[in-house]
Amino acid sequence: MTQDMAFTVTAAERLDKLVADTEKTISRSQAKAAIEAGQITVDGQTVKPKFKANVGAQVAISLPDPEPIDLEPENIPLDIVYEDNDVIVVNKPQGMVVHPAPGHPNHTLVNALLYHSPLSEINGELRPGIVHRIDKDTSGLLMVAKNDQAHQSLSAQLQAKTNLREYVAIVHGNFKEETGIIKAPLGRSPKDRKKQAVVADGRPAVTHFRVLERYGDYSLIACRLETGRTHQIRVHMAYINHPVAGDPLYGPKKTLKGDGQYLHAKTLGFKQPTTGEELAFSTPVPANFAAVVKRLRQQAGLPIDQEI
Structure with missing residues (x-):
């Protein structure tokens, strides 16, 4: 057909x-x-x-017609940070797609998770258990629901903005300020369908940032999401002229070498869906990210062995 x-x-x-x-x-x-x-x-x-x-x-x-996608469990190693009867917290590596889609029919995080455990079915056949996503070339923590009740609870926490999602990123340029809040609505770019952009009629989007270290041409920052729009940090940082280093879509061509943007979902916090216990997790940046920070610290004359 x-x-x-x-x-x-x-x-x-x-x-x-x-x-x-x-x-x-x-x-x-x-x-x-x-x-x-x-x-x-x-x-x-x-x-x-x-x-x-x-x-x-x-x-x-x-x-x-696009070929149908058959979602199959795959025995792919997972870096599981936490697991109970309701939730899995997984550290996704850079380069792994979260769930199957055209162009990425298999070898995704969902394929690996299905081999490990049953997942909630609220998001349908191709996104079981997935409450929120991070981009293919962003590394870090995701919370995954193992049953529908947990999924509803975690989704409600996202909607109410009560959970914690903090990223670290290397961005271009230096900052005059120590902290800032970016409030700029996001939607599909009218010029390029693959991109998101700040648009007047977009969905509300809020990113809080603070500067951790300065390297002259680059800075290390932490970003806390108040909302979770597609590519939010990447678009917001480019919007204020501090694009994420290595970002092939929103950044300049002359940037730090690597396999994608230097953006890592480092900290994740939420209430356990059944008990209501406050849970919080943190994971180190991947080795390639840490190596670049070490080099930038050396060039800037900063101590090189501090934890990121």
Whole structure:
């Protein structure tokens, strides 16, 4: 089966951007791949993604239906920080996707968790147990619900903003202030569907930050989330001109080398869903993060062995 679409060009523009702007369900990267695969044509001819179609040209799109995702338990090692009958607190490594989605059908955190334990079913087949998420290239702590009652309790705590979620990040630039609060609504970027952005009609988003160390061109900060929007810290820090180092989406090209943004979900706190006990957990930054901090400390003449 295929998904067939067509439209008439009304403004000259390179084809991959034109398709993404016209067909809102297709991202620019997806359009580029489809053009290269011959699945998008102009007046019946295959072209390159940068091809500029003339006004009045006919664009035809014929995409194969996405393959169904079968969620299977996988024996993948987990770094479990805490577990009881209701909750698992897991330290997710950088580079691991939280749950299956198109482009990432398996080898996710959820696949690993299902091998380890039954999970709540509130979020459906592809996101069992997942109460909140962190990005693929962000490391750190997640709370996962093992049953529906626990899931409802943890979700309610998130909504009421009573739990603790604190990150550490290396960001570009130096700060005049020691602490700050960023209040800026977030929504999908009108210019790039893969991005979030500060937009007037976005959802309320609040990030608290404090400076931990200064390295001249970079700073080490802690960020506490009051809300939990997609890419919130990454967008908010870029918004105040201190993008997260290594961020391929919101940061500058000239940045610290690595496999993604230097952002780690270090501290997580919540009430145990059954007993109401206050629980709090913290985990060290990964080795690559710690190595970069050590190097930046050396360059700045700071003690290198302090705990992050």
